[in-house]
Amino acid sequence: MTIKQAYSSLSDYLHRQGVESPDFDAAQLVAAVTGVTKAKMPIEGTRPLTPLELERLTQLAKRRGERYPLQYLLGEWEFYGIPMAVGEGVLIPRADTETLVETGLTLLKGVSRPVVYDLCSGSGCIAAAIAKYRPDAIVYAVELSKEALPYLRKNTAAFPGIRVVEGDVLEIGSQLPPCHLLLSNPPYISDSEMQQLQSEVRYEPEMALRAENDGLYFYQQISSLYHSRLLEEGAMAFEVGYTQSAPVSQILRQAGMKEVFTCKDLNGIERVVVGKK
Ligand SMILES: C[S@@+](CC[C@H](N)C(=O)[O-])C[C@H]1O[C@@H](n2cnc3c(N)ncnc32)[C@H](O)[C@@H]1O
Incomplete structure (x- = not known):
C-alpha cells in the first residue's frame, strides 16, 4: 500500500467513525509515521509504506477511531506558535x-x-x-x-x-x-x-x-x-x-x-x- 492510499483509506475510516475532521487527522497521523506531509503527498506519497510504518499507522488509526484525542497520539500540539508536549x-x-x-x-x-x-x-x-x-x-x-x-x-x-x-x-x-x-x-x-x-x-x-x-x-x-x-x-x-x-x-x-x-x-x-x- 502506498502512503497516498493509506492516507485516503485512513481518512475514509475516520469519517465512518464520526471523527470531526477526518482528512486533517489522517494527514497528521500519516505525517507523524512516515514524515510525508500533505503538501509532499503528490510526489513522495507514491512510495509504499514499510511494514513497520503500516503496523504503527494501523495502531494509531484504531486509537483515533475510538475517539482518543489526536493531540495525545501526536504527543505535541502547537499553541501561540510554540510546540507544547501533551499527553494523558x-x-x-x-x-x-x-x-x-x-x-x-x-x-x-x-x-x-x-x-x-x-x-x-x-x-x-x-x-x-x-x-x-x-x-x-x-x-x-x-x-x-x-x-x-x-x-x-x-x-x-x-x-x-x-x-x-x-x-x-x-x-x-x-x-x-x-x-x-x-x-x-x-x-x-x-x-x-x-x-x-x-x-x-x-x-x-x-x-x-x-x-x-x-x-x-x-x-x-x-x-x-x-x-x-x-x-x-x-x-x-x-x-x-x-x-x-x-x-x-x-x-x-x-x-x-x-x-x-x-x-x-x-x-x-x-x-x-x-x-x-
Ligand atoms: C482548564 S485547565 C487549564 C490548563 C492550561 N492553563 C490551559 O489553558 O490549557 C485547568 C488546570 O487547573 C488545574 N487545577 C485544578 N484545580 C487546581 C487547584 N486547586 N490548584 C492548582 N491547579 C488546579 C488542573 O489540573 C488543570 O491543569
Whole structure:
C-alpha cells in the first residue's frame, strides 16, 4: 500500500467513525509515521509504506477511531506558535485560550519587568506564550496536578522567566510576590455540561475541566483570594465558558475590581473577562 492510499483509506475510516475532521487527522497521523506531509503527498506519497510504518499507522488509526484525542497520539500540539508536549493527564491547549494570551500581552504594554501569575497552568501554554513575547516578565505558573506537572516543567524549561510552583491555587497566593497581572484558565465546566462532552474530551483529566457552583467556583475563589495580591492598577483576566461572561463579570465586581470588561474570541464569543483594580 502506498502512503497516498493509506492516507485516503485512513481518512475514509475516520469519517465512518464520526471523527470531526477526518482528512486533517489522517494527514497528521500519516505525517507523524512516515514524515510525508500533505503538501509532499503528490510526489513522495507514491512510495509504499514499510511494514513497520503500516503496523504503527494501523495502531494509531484504531486509537483515533475510538475517539482518543489526536493531540495525545501526536504527543505535541502547537499553541501561540510554540510546540507544547501533551499527553494523558494534561489538558490539550485550545485555540480559544490564545484570546487570554492576547489580552494579557495588551494589558502588559508599558509595564516593564512585570510579575505575572498563570494560575491553573496545566501544560504551561499561557505562561510560555507570555514569556516568549515578554522575556522581561517573571511568570509564576501554579499547578496542582501531579500528572500535569511534568508537562508543565518540560514546556517551560526553555523560558528563564518562568517559575513553576507546585501547589493549590486556593492556598498558595500569600506565598507569591504581588503581581501586575493574574491570568487564569481554570476548570469551568458545570456538572450538567460534563454529561454532554464530546467523546474526545472524556479522555482529558476531569480535574482540568469540572468546577462546582455551575462552573463558577474557581472564579469566585480566585477573584476574592487574589484581589489583595494585585499591585495598584494591577489586573486579573480569566478565560470563561460561552455562557459565563455575565456571571463572571459580576463576580469580579463583587470582589472589588473597579473596571470590568470582556474580550471576544475569533468566533465572536465573549471568552475573556478582565477586572482592573
Ligand atoms: C482548564 S485547565 C487549564 C490548563 C492550561 N492553563 C490551559 O489553558 O490549557 C485547568 C488546570 O487547573 C488545574 N487545577 C485544578 N484545580 C487546581 C487547584 N486547586 N490548584 C492548582 N491547579 C488546579 C488542573 O489540573 C488543570 O491543569
